[in-house]
Amino acid sequence: MDLNYKKSNRILKVDLQISENAKMYIKVLMESYEEWDRQKFGEALLDELSDSAGIDIVKLKISSAKQYHKKSGNRVVMRQYGYYRPRENYIYVHNRTAVQGKILAFKTFLDTLLHEWLHHYDYKKLGLNSIHSAGFYSRLNHLKELLEI
Numbered sequence: 199m200d201l202n203y204k205k206s207n208r209i210l211k212v213d214l215q216i217s218e219n220a221k222m223y224i225k226v227l228m229e230s231y232e233e234w235d236r237q238k239f240g241e242a243l244l245d246e247l248s249d250s251a252g253i254d255i256v257k258l259k260i261s262s263a264k265q266y267h268k269k270s271g272n273r274v275v276m277r278q279y280g281y282y283r284p285r286e287n288y289i290y291v292h293n294r295t296a297v298q299g300k301i302l303a304f305k306t307f308l309d310t311l312l313h314e315w316l317h318h319y320d321y322k323k324l325g326l327n328s329i330h331s332a333g334f335y336s337r338l339n340h341l342k343e344l345l346e347i
C-alpha cells in the first residue's frame with residue numbers, strides 16, 4: 199500500500215468551520231435547477247468552503263451537456279458526473295442526466311459538487327493525490343454532517 203493511500207485513510211475529518219452563508223447557499227441550491235443558478239450558487243458555496251479551509255478558490259463550470267457515459271447494449275454501464283483538474287484548479291459538473299438529458303436531482307448534483315470539491319481540499323490542504331479511499335469517503339461524510347445535509 200502506498201504512502202498517499204495510507205495518509206488518505208488516516209485523515210477522517212475535514213478541518214474547517216461551516217459558515218451560515220454556506221448553509222444558506224445549500225438551501226438556495228436546493229431550489230435551483232438551471233445551469234446558471236447552479237453555477238452562481240455553486241461557486242458561492244465552494245468559495246465559502248475554500249475560504250474556511252484556507253485554500254485557493256477553485257473555478258467551477260456547471261455544464262448543460264449530458265453526462266459523459268458508456269453503454270453496453272442498451273444499458274448505461276458508466277457515467278461521469280463531474281471531475282476535478284488539480285493543475286488547472288478547476289471543477290466541472292454535469293447538470294443533465296446521461297441518456298435523457300434531464301436536470302440532475304438536487305441530491306445527485308450536490309453530492310457531485312461536494313465530492314469534487316473534496317478532491318480540491320485533499321490536493322490543496324492535505325497535499326494528497328486525492329483518491330477514492332475509505333478516508334476520502336469519511337471526510338466527505340464529515341463535510342456533509344458539518345453542512346447538515
